[in-house]
Amino acid sequence: MTNTTNPHRRRFIKTAGTAGLLAWSGLPGWLSAMEGMGHMPKLPARRASPNFRPDVEVDLICKPSAVSILPGQATRVMRYTATLVRGPADTVSEIPGSYLGPILRFQKGQKIRINLHNQLNEASITHWHGLHVPAEMDGHPLYAIDKGESFVYEFEMLNRASMNIYHPHPHNATARQVYMGLAGAILVNDSEEAKLDLPAGEYEVPIVIQDRMFDVSNQFQYVRHMHDRMMGFYGDRILVNGFANFRLDVASRVYRFRIMNGSTARIYKLAWDDNTPVTVIGTDGGLLEHPVEKPYVMLAPGERLDVWADFSGRSVGSQLVMRSRSFSGALPRMAEHMMGGMHGSPLTMGSDYPIFSVKVGRQVSDSPKLPKFLSSIRRYGLNDTANPGKPVPIGISEGPMRMLLNGRPYAYNDVLPSERIPVDSVQLMEIFHAHGGGHQADESAGHRMGGMGMMGGGMRHGGMGMRHGSEQQANGTGSRMGMGGMGGMGMMMSMAHPIHFHGQYFQIFERSGGSGAGYASVKDGFVDNGWKDTVLVMPGERLKLIKPFEDFKGLFMFHCHNLEHEDMGMMREFSVE
Numbered sequence: 001m002t003n004t005t006n007p008h009r010r011r012f013i014k015t016a017g018t019a020g021l022l023a024w025s026g027l028p029g030w031l032s033a034m035e036g037m038g039h040m041p042k043l044p045a046r047r048a049s050p051n052f053r054p055d056v057e058v059d060l061i062c063k064p065s066a067v068s069i070l071p072g073q074a075t076r077v078m079r080y081t082a083t084l085v086r087g088p089a090d091t092v093s094e095i096p097g098s099y100l101g102p103i104l105r106f107q108k109g110q111k112i113r114i115n116l117h118n119q120l121n122e123a124s125i126t127h128w129h130g131l132h133v134p135a136e137m138d139g140h141p142l143y144a145i146d147k148g149e150s151f152v153y154e155f156e157m158l159n160r161a162s163m164n165i166y167h168p169h170p171h172n173a174t175a176r177q178v179y180m181g182l183a184g185a186i187l188v189n190d191s192e193e194a195k196l197d198l199p200a201g202e203y204e205v206p207i208v209i210q211d212r213m214f215d216v217s218n219q220f221q222y223v224r225h226m227h228d229r230m231m232g233f234y235g236d237r238i239l240v241n242g243f244a245n246f247r248l249d250v251a252s253r254v255y256r257f258r259i260m261n262g263s264t265a266r267i268y269k270l271a272w273d274d275n276t277p278v279t280v281i282g283t284d285g286g287l288l289e290h291p292v293e294k295p296y297v298m299l300a301p302g303e304r305l306d307v308w309a310d311f312s313g314r315s316v317g318s319q320l321v322m323r324s325r326s327f328s329g330a331l332p333r334m335a336e337h338m339m340g341g342m343h344g345s346p347l348t349m350g351s352d353y354p355i356f357s358v359k360v361g362r363q364v365s366d367s368p369k370l371p372k373f374l375s376s377i378r379r380y381g382l383n384d385t386a387n388p389g390k391p392v393p394i395g396i397s398e399g400p401m402r403m404l405l406n407g408r409p410y411a412y413n414d415v416l417p418s419e420r421i422p423v424d425s426v427q428l429m430e431i432f433h434a435h436g437g438g439h440q441a442d443e444s445a446g447h448r449m450g451g452m453g454m455m456g457g458g459m460r461h462g463g464m465g466m467r468h469g470s471e472q473q474a475n476g477t478g479s480r481m482g483m484g485g486m487g488g489m490g491m492m493m494s495m496a497h498p499i500h501f502h503g504q505y506f507q508i509f510e511r512s513g514g515s516g517a518g519y520a521s522v523k524d525g526f527v528d529n530g531w532k533d534t535v536l537v538m539p540g541e542r543l544k545l546i547k548p549f550e551d552f553k554g555l556f557m558f559h560c561h562n563l564e565h566e567d568m569g570m571m572r573e574f575s576v577e
């Protein structure tokens with residue numbers, strides 16, 4: 001791939017307008033520096049085990065396809081299709097006309113077999129985002145299969161009722177395959193949730209929010225110049241469940257919206273256009289204890305929200321729009337300005353735009369009541385953790401060429417001492433900005449700090465890494481990259497990262513460090529009191545999480561769910577042993 005003739009890149013340079021950005025856009029070899037990090041061994045594809053007796057069995061195919069999204073030419077996509085081999089008839093339900101994979105419904109306790117058949121012209125493997133499964137069943141890139149091969153997953157559903165995601169996870173190609181259409185929702189039910197009698201059937205609606213960019217012949221564009229990878233790729237159209245201009249016709253009653261951010265990088269600030277508060281009943285890991293009302297909710301890539309949407313009392317013909325409201329601080333200020341210029345897009349992340357609309361089409365007389373109590377959540381405290389005084393460090397490093405965790409790019413089985421976790425322990429973890437963090441909302445502060453550059457930023461927080469016994473963190477990015485000439489870039493780069501952990505849900509124990517106008521524009525939209533597997537970390541923020549590592553040994557990934565960042569190497573593994 002050469003850049004010299006790429007019109008986007010030319011425009012990028014024209015609009016960049018600062019010496020700093022020109023410096024890193026012009027660096028030669030940036031692509032090769034980010035591609036092909038580390039070697040990934042190839043294992044023989046797993047076959048069915050004769051001793052496993054599945055309650056449910058599904059054939060899942062990933063393949064190239066074409067669907068009609070915009071008027072005119074069909075769009076080439078990659079998609080999942082599924083057929084039920086055995087088990088309850090409602091296990092697989094298609095979303096007619098969508099490129100999204102069918103919704104998979106499972107019950108807690110079911111023994112599940114999924115036969116993944118790869119019919120793509122490239123390697124892939126499917127990951128069950130949110131599910132608590134053995135390492136071998138988790139869709140680690142190690143298990144990627146080539147075209148024509150099949151991988152058999154067998155596991156028991158241990159999750160509580162929740163909405164989870166299935167999507168590809170091959171080495172260095174996750175973002176592109178997801179972008180091309182490979183993703184679907186998994187809805188898990190259990191007896192605790194079933195007792196609540198929440199809206200079901202046509203009244204339970206999955207809402208998968210994605211953004212895409214189309215070229216003149218309706219094909220997905222996935223531009224791969226440096227800026228798109230550093231900041232993440234942002235489309236210029238919002239799709240819901242794979243449809244443009246999504247509108248839902250509803251009855252005047254309560255609906256349950258199972259909302260998922262399936263974008264690769266875009267963060268949403270969801271709010272009703274008439275300022276009705278958003279009633280949240282669940283997060284990534286299922287129901288909250290009690291419903292909460294929010295003026296708006298933040299939803300980063302990989303996160304889910306369970307929303308109680310009450311249209312009772314609304315008259316036939318009335319409309320309500322869910323919008324993404326304006327916010328700032330999630331991208332470096334300069335990138336926020338550039339997005340519009342680069343893509344000519346009105347959808348700059350953080351601007352105000354519609355996501356989907358709801359139209360009341362018919363009047364009904366009864367509607368369920370919002371339960372006061374939803375589910376019981378065992379709340380972990382420091383005393384439940386194996387390491388109350390010594391959190392497992394998750395250091396975010398931001399640099400012009402690299403987005404890293406714990407100072408190192410992803411490499412298979414490259415486990416730091418701090419990334420070794422005893423099985424069946426509960427760990428306190430701390431996510432912080434290890435290099436160039438401390439986002440500055442006001443520009444003068446940015447300049448003041450700018451002189452310190454990457455190295456300064458790294459050393460400032462380096463001591464923290466050392467205390468946590470992760471020596472490599474302190475000398476990670478700075479020395480490796482020799483960023484001497486790029487003083488201040490760390491500060492300019494600081495952005496929000498949705499950090500995701502495989503294996504098992506966690507709880508958010510404490511959030512601190514957020515400040516400034518940007519932070520003020522998002523902070524009331526976090527739902528932090530439920531089970532989570534992905535958490536948005538804003539610039540300057542420091543988060544303490546408590547996470548159990550139960551049942552399964554092996555390598556479990558954690559990474560930024562800005563999938564462009566993930567593929568750049570902003571991913572590590574815990575070795576649970």
Ligand code: C2O
Pocket residue numbers: 127129165167169302500502557559561
């Ligand atoms: Cu949803 Cu490792 O990812």
Ligand code: CU
Pocket residue numbers: 127128129130500501502
């Ligand atoms: Cu995951």
Ligand code: CU
Pocket residue numbers: 403496497498560561562565566570
């Ligand atoms: Cu990131």
